[in-house]
Amino acid sequence: MNTNYLPSDFLPIIVQFVLAAAFIVVTMIVTHRIGPSRKSKAKDDPFECGIEVVGNARTPISVKYFLVAILFVLFDVEVIFMYPWAVNFKKLGMLGFIEMVLFMALLLAGFYYILRKGVLKWEE
Amino acid sequence: MELTAFIIKAIIILVIFGLTLLIAMYSTYGERKVAGFIQDRLGPDRAGPWGLLQPLADAGKMFFKEDFIPAQANKWLFIAGPCLAMLTALMASAVIPFGSTLRYDGIEVAVQGVEANIGILYIFGVVSLGVYGIMVGGWASNNKFSLLGAIRAASQNISYEVAMGLSIVAILMMSESLSVGSIVAQQHGGNWNIWYQPLGFIIFLTCAFAECNRTPFDLPECETELVGGYHTEYSSMKLGFYLFAEYINMFISSAVVSALYFGGYNYPGMDWVYTQLTAAFGDIAGHNVATLLGTAVFFGKALFGVFFFMWVRWTLPRFRYDQLMNLGWKGLIPLAILNILITGIGVLFIQPSLTAFLK
Amino acid sequence: MNPTLSFFYFLSFLTILSAIMVVVSRSPIHSVLYLILTFFCLSGHYILLNAQFLAAVNIIVYAGAIMVLFLFVIMFLNMKEEEEKFRGNVTKIAAAIVGGTIFIILFGAYRKTQVGTYNPYEFKSQTGMVESLGMVLFRDYLLPFELASVLFLIAMVGAVMLGKREIGERHF
Numbered sequence: 001m002n003t004n005y006l007p008s009d010f011l012p013i014i015v016q017f018v019l020a021a022a023f024i025v026v027t028m029i030v031t032h033r034i035g036p037s038r039k040s041k042a043k044d045d046p047f048e049c050g051i052e053v054v055g056n057a058r059t060p061i062s063v064k065y066f067l068v069a070i071l072f073v074l075f076d077v078e079v080i081f082m083y084p085w086a087v088n089f090k091k092l093g094m095l096g097f098i099e100m101v102l103f104m105a106l107l108l109a110g111f112y113y114i115l116r117k118g119v120l121k122w123e124e
Numbered sequence: 125m126e127l128t129a130f131i132i133k134a135i136i137i138l139v140i141f142g143l144t145l146l147i148a149m150y151s152t153y154g155e156r157k158v159a160g161f162i163q164d165r166l167g168p169d170r171a172g173p174w175g176l177l178q179p180l181a182d183a184g185k186m187f188f189k190e191d192f193i194p195a196q197a198n199k200w201l202f203i204a205g206p207c208l209a210m211l212t213a214l215m216a217s218a219v220i221p222f223g224s225t226l227r228y229d230g231i232e233v234a235v236q237g238v239e240a241n242i243g244i245l246y247i248f249g250v251v252s253l254g255v256y257g258i259m260v261g262g263w264a265s266n267n268k269f270s271l272l273g274a275i276r277a278a279s280q281n282i283s284y285e286v287a288m289g290l291s292i293v294a295i296l297m298m299s300e301s302l303s304v305g306s307i308v309a310q311q312h313g314g315n316w317n318i319w320y321q322p323l324g325f326i327i328f329l330t331c332a333f334a335e336c337n338r339t340p341f342d343l344p345e346c347e348t349e350l351v352g353g354y355h356t357e358y359s360s361m362k363l364g365f366y367l368f369a370e371y372i373n374m375f376i377s378s379a380v381v382s383a384l385y386f387g388g389y390n391y392p393g394m395d396w397v398y399t400q401l402t403a404a405f406g407d408i409a410g411h412n413v414a415t416l417l418g419t420a421v422f423f424g425k426a427l428f429g430v431f432f433f434m435w436v437r438w439t440l441p442r443f444r445y446d447q448l449m450n451l452g453w454k455g456l457i458p459l460a461i462l463n464i465l466i467t468g469i470g471v472l473f474i475q476p477s478l479t480a481f482l483k
Numbered sequence: 484m485n486p487t488l489s490f491f492y493f494l495s496f497l498t499i500l501s502a503i504m505v506v507v508s509r510s511p512i513h514s515v516l517y518l519i520l521t522f523f524c525l526s527g528h529y530i531l532l533n534a535q536f537l538a539a540v541n542i543i544v545y546a547g548a549i550m551v552l553f554l555f556v557i558m559f560l561n562m563k564e565e566e567e568k569f570r571g572n573v574t575k576i577a578a579a580i581v582g583g584t585i586f587i588i589l590f591g592a593y594r595k596t597q598v599g600t601y602n603p604y605e606f607k608s609q610t611g612m613v614e615s616l617g618m619v620l621f622r623d624y625l626l627p628f629e630l631a632s633v634l635f636l637i638a639m640v641g642a643v644m645l646g647k648r649e650i651g652e653r654h655f
Contacts, residue, residue: 004608004609005240005241005533005535005608005609005612006533006608007487007530007531007532007533009238009239009240010238010240010530011130011133012130012133012134012137012218012237012238013215013218013237013238015133015134015137015138015237016137016141016214016215016217016218016237017215019137019138019141019214020141020210020211020214020215021211023145023214024207024210024211024214024365027361027365028203028207028361028362030187030361031186031187031189031191031360031361031362031364032191034187034188035187035188035189035190035191035360036190037190037191038190043192044194044195044196045194045195045196046194046196046265046266046267046268046357047267047269047351047356047357058266059268059271061271061275063646065275065278065279065555066552066555066556066646067642067643067646068279068282068283068449069278069279069282069551069552069555070552070642070646071639071642072282072283072285072286072548072551072552073544073548073549073551073552074635074638074639074642075286075457076252076285076286076289076543076544076547076548077544077548077635078632078635079286079289079290079293080289080540080543080544081628081631082289082290082293082464083245083293083296083302083536083613083617084536084613084614084616084617084620084621085617085620085621086293086294086296086297087296087300087301087302087613087614087617088300088614088617088618088621089296089297089300089468089471090297090300090471091300091618092617092618092621092622093472094472096621097468097472099621099625099628099629100468101465101468102629102632103628103629103632104461104464104465106632106633106635106636107461107632107635107636108458108461109636110635110636110639110640111457111458111639113639113640113643114639114643115454117643119643119646120449120450120453120454122445122446122449122450198510198512201512204516240535241535241536241612241613242535242536242538242539242613245536245539245540245543246539248539248543249539249542249543249546249547252542252543252546252547252548252551253542253546253547255547255551256519256551256554259551259554259555259558260512260516260554263512263558275555278551278555282548282551302536302613
């Protein structure tokens with residue numbers, strides 16, 4: 001396989017991006033042009049199963065979703081740390097494995113704390 | 125990169141792009157036919173022979189529907205939502221190796237948009253951006269159902285991304301490379317990763333279902349609770365983009381699964397076929413024909429994956445939201461970490477002793 | 484001009500433009516979307532430097548994870564547009580002082596630092612690949628790596644302490 005990676009390897013991505021963007025823009029413009037357009041008061045309302053609209057849709061939501069998002073950020077960064085390790089796994093050998101087991105033990109300790117605190121409990 | 129190689133790459137990307145769109149279009153037809161078969165009905169059969177023109181008719185209908193934007197929506201974000209969803213879906217295929225190499229004019233070009241050192245991470249990155257299309261669209265609609273659908277979809281996607289990343293780590297420990305091209309090349313013949321990573325495969329497949337918002341994880345658009353989920357307010361081709369992006373994602377995830385676990389373009393007995401072909405057509409033409417055969421095998425595997433998605437959809441009921449989150453966080457993440465540990469022990473201890481024993 | 488250089492200028496122009504748009508745009512959602520664009524441009528710079536792993540990590544962690552969190556907070560925190568308009572002069576003055584101080588510090592730091600030199604004969608183009616990065620991280624910088632995991636643990640505990648509501652409390 002190719003072992004000498006260069007920035008120019010990424011040139012085809014530009015081709016793909018231009019293709020995708022062109023497809024999307026053209027489709028959007030075409031569908032906007034050829035479809036009909038009729039406005040009415042009832043149609044402009046947000047859909048609420050045919051009942052009168054109550055309140056605003058910009059409501060605050062349960063804090064649990066934020067916690068999930070924060071935990072996701074933390075776990076994502078930890079997973080990213082594992083990639084350079086996994087790629088060098090055979091070269092790093094036993095010592096590298098112990099390093100990562102230690103890292104994962106701390107990760108799992110945090111995970112256990114989260115579970116015990118009931119952050120991921122949805123069925124209360 | 126030389127100009128010839130670049131032009132060949134551009135043509136490959138163009139062909140793959142077209143094929144992706146075609147497959148996504150006919151997946152809608154396939155889904156209805158599969159549903160019909162499973163539920164013992166006919167499915168679409170009016171437009172053209174066996175209903176084969178049905179996707180065209182659907183697309184035509186989508187185009188001629190009113191492109192409606194609700195008065196209370198944020199106009200530009202409302203348009204941006206489906207565009208982002210579609211863009212991320214269409215960008216993902218760049219690093220997937222659809223075949224080995226093509227020889228032309230003395231150079232060898234891989235049947236792959238970009239052969240990058242970070243291949244897998246590119247896919248991972250594009251997948252993680254898929255959340256934006258849903259969140260932006262759902263929020264901009266200014267509708268309570270859309271908002272709920274969007275937030276459900278977003279937290280579902282981000283939860284399963286962690287387990288997905290962890291399940292890939294186990295493969296990387298064996299392949300020692302992030303490049304999808306070399307991961308596939310290492311599974312030469314029938315030496316597929318699925319034999320070594322059955323647990324990782326199951327975790328990855330589950331996460332792929334969740335990332336595509338497919339049944340049994342289709343809670344974002346659960347019609348009994350949320351009407352249409354994040355695309356409640358959408359109509360015309362904007363709705364079409366969301367649905368289309370889902371089918372493209374299905375195809376891409378099947379392609380990734382077959383590249384990572386089922387050997388991609390490799391199939392048992394490929395060396396024998398290769399020698400036969402080069403003997404029959406000469407070195408260059410034979411090589412190219414063998415590559416195209418491998419590409420056909422790859423598409424066969426990916427299309428079977430798409431069929432599997434449909435099969436599951438019409439067989440299994442949907443999860444409840446707490447079950448979904450519990451499975452993602454409490455089930456798959458510890459399992460994936462366990463899988464990494466098992467792989468590590470296997471590579472460090474069992475593999476050397478096994479090779480010593482076999483000698 | 485050679486293509487790499489012109490590409491660099493184009494990318495830099497795009498980066499700075501989208502960074503300015505982050506500050507200028509009225510709606511916080513637009514700001515976040517422009518910030519994502521800025522991160523993409525930065526990833527483009529990393530790719531030009533042949534630091535492919537950093538480019539991918541920048542997209543996954545910043546654009547894919549942290550910005551999702553930002554969007555979550557902004558979208559679902561009930562931001563009413565009317566409340567936005569009342570920003571006191573005190574806030575503006577404080578912001579100007581803080582921003583100005585940071586600018587002066589950065590400017591001074593840049594003036595004092597010496598630009599590193601490099602030897603073109605010893606230049607290895609594959610330094611930015613994930614393999615060499617992993618070897619350095621897990622051999623030479625082992626202690627910082629393990630300490631980072633302690634940091635993650637603390638961050639997890641902190642997030643739970645701040646965000647967790649006990650049973651019976653309202654969830655929002």
